[in-house]
Amino acid sequence: KHGLPTYTQADVAAHSTRESGIWVTYGNGVYDITDYLDMHPGGKKILMAAGKSIEPFWSVYSVHKSEDIYETLESYRIGNITDVAVHKGKVDENDPYKNEPQRSPLLIPSSEKPYNAEPPQEMLADNFITPSHLFFVRNHLPVPCINLKDYSLDLQLPSCSISLTFEDLQTKFKKTSVTAVTQCAGNRRSEMVKVKPVKGLNWGIAAIGNAKWSGVTLEELLKFHGVDIETVRGKYIVFEGLDKQEDGTPYGASIPLELARMLKNDIVIAYEMNGTEIPRDHGYPVRVIIPGVVGARQVKWLKKIYFSTEESTSHWQRSDYKGFNSSVDWHNVNFDKSVSISQLPVTSAICDPVEGAEIEQGATEVTLKGYAWSGGGRGIIRVDVSADGGKTWHEAKLKPNGQTPYKSYAWTLWEADVPLPQNVKETTLVCKAVDISYNVQPDSVEGIWNLRGCLSNAWHRVNVKLSA
Numbered sequence: 470k471h472g473l474p475t476y477t478q479a480d481v482a483a484h485s486t487r488e489s490g491i492w493v494t495y496g497n498g499v500y501d502i503t504d505y506l507d508m509h510p511g512g513k514k515i516l517m518a519a520g521k522s523i524e525p526f527w528s529v530y531s532v533h534k535s536e537d538i539y540e541t542l543e544s545y546r547i548g549n550i551t552d553v554a555v556h557k558g559k560v561d562e563n564d565p566y567k568n569e570p571q572r573s574p575l576l577i578p579s580s581e582k583p584y585n586a587e588p589p590q591e592m593l594a595d596n597f598i599t600p601s602h603l604f605f606v607r608n609h610l611p612v613p614c615i616n617l618k619d620y621s622l623d624l625q626l627p628s629c630s631i632s633l634t635f636e637d638l639q640t641k642f643k644k645t646s647v648t649a650v651t652q653c654a655g656n657r658r659s660e661m662v663k664v665k666p667v668k669g670l671n672w673g674i675a676a677i678g679n680a681k682w683s684g685v686t687l688e689e690l691l692k693f694h695g696v697d698i699e700t701v702r703g704k705y706i707v708f709e710g711l712d713k714q715e716d717g718t719p720y721g722a723s724i725p726l727e728l729a730r731m732l733k734n735d736i737v738i739a740y741e742m743n744g745t746e747i748p749r750d751h752g753y754p755v756r757v758i759i760p761g762v763v764g765a766r767q768v769k770w771l772k773k774i775y776f777s778t779e780e781s782t783s784h785w786q787r788s789d790y791k792g793f794n795s796s797v798d799w800h801n802v803n804f805d806k807s808v809s810i811s812q813l814p815v816t817s818a819i820c821d822p823v824e825g826a827e828i829e830q831g832a833t834e835v836t837l838k839g840y841a842w843s844g845g846g847r848g849i850i851r852v853d854v855s856a857d858g859g860k861t862w863h864e865a866k867l868k869p870n871g872q873t874p875y876k877s878y879a880w881t882l883w884e885a886d887v888p889l890p891q892n893v894k895e896t897t898l899v900c901k902a903v904d905i906s907y908n909v910q911p912d913s914v915e916g917i918w919n920l921r922g923c924l925s926n927a928w929h930r931v932n933v934k935l936s937a
């Protein structure tokens with residue numbers, strides 16, 4: 470290993486395409502795996518690590534933990550890395566982001582402060598339950614540091630105010646679980662940006678995840694304190710977090726009480742995600758889960774719940790997360806005139822293959838994998854896929870999600886082997902889903918473009934290369 474050339478992380482990062490060669494690192498070794506790509510038993514997935522460290526991927530795909538595989542990798546070694554230990558500068562005491570949690574190196578950030586990130590899309594359809602460390606993160610503010618001993622959830626009820634400790638939540642009530650999708654309103658925004666620029670994080674298709682949340686149902690919590698959600702006065706139920714803007718106003722959101730009544734005991738004040746405590750990025754110690762509804766209302770680091778005659782006054786309720794027609798732009802937008810996004814429209818996406826992928830020479834079929842989901846608990850009844858840009862369609866095989874058609878809060882993963890067009894150099898793979906109400910996805914982005922790039926749910930298209 471000595472005497473080999475040395476490289477920097479930047480040199481490795483510059484080798485992430487077949488043209489430049491594909492390099493990865495492991496420990497302080499640098500490996501040129503270009504010639505190995507077609508031999509990799511796991512296929513194209515190895516490209517996720519192109520230009521990066523392969524270690525975090527190996528810890529997810531643990532079949533790699535064997536001497537043989539390490540030896541194979543060693544045979545591709547071309548050098549050593551010079552700057553393995555990234556020296557972190559001194560912590561800036563005034564930085565509001567100085568206490569952020571540890572995060573998986575697999576997440577791909579779209580912004581660091583506040584931290585926003587999505588997992589590699591090729592990994593998303595691997596698991597029905599998205600592992601917590603791979604779940605997308607959407608933070609608007611620094612992650613609050615919460616000591617469980619000091620934590621309380623404040624309920625402002627019509628007749629009194631109640632303060633509940635974490636232990637109260639765990640011990641005084643029945644534990645209920647719900648498996649539900651959380652999706653950011655901006656998921657798939659990058660497709661909208663291609664039509665015309667918008668304001669917002671440039672999300673790919675992975676600002677969505679499916680998790681099992683456990684806690685107390687909102688209905689039970691209220692009933693225990695003598696409040697019947699059916700008759701309580703007010704028009705909205707408001708949730709506030711412990712994360713605060715510089716002027717001290719917390720992140721907040723609301724849903725109409727009418728919707729809360731419809732969802733009844735499906736709304737969960739959660740203290741567990743996927744069977745363990747909620748990770749800090751996802752709302753430790755308590756967050757509200759409102760299945761079928763846009764991510765923005767599922768307030769993390771939940772501090773306060775109250776009833777009101779008006780919507781939450783937070784910026785994110787009033788001046789964000791709303792839809793507009795394609796002719797409205799920043800010079801003529803009026804946020805007050807638009808309805809807040811709550812239950813989301815039907816969507817689907819191809820997770821694998823990815824844009825620009827090369828399909829094996831001589832292949833007659835391609836295997837597509839992806840997700841489909843609709844808001845409001847509307848189950849997915851069909852996913853159509855095409856390998857010729859939408860001229861001919863095939864039905865994907867849906868994996869049952871264990872929920873019922875009118876209460877399908879979880880996503881539906883699907884797979885399809887689709888015949889490939891012959892004698893062409895490239896083609897477009899497409900998917901579109903149909904929900905139980907026969908809602909369909911729009912065929913193009915143009916007609917649904919909006920200035921914030923929300924609700925981007927057109928047919929999902931992936932261009933791939935074929936070797937003729």
Ligand code: MTE
Nearest residue numbers: 605606607609653710720764765767768769
């Ligand atoms: N709650 C608080 N307190 N602060 C936030 O910034 N972001 C919201 C919502 N709840 C947010 C929040 C948005 S826009 C989304 S999409 C989801 O959390 C993301 O949840 P996740 O980070 O667990 O994936």
Ligand code: MO
Nearest residue numbers: 653654764765
């Ligand atoms: Mo979001």
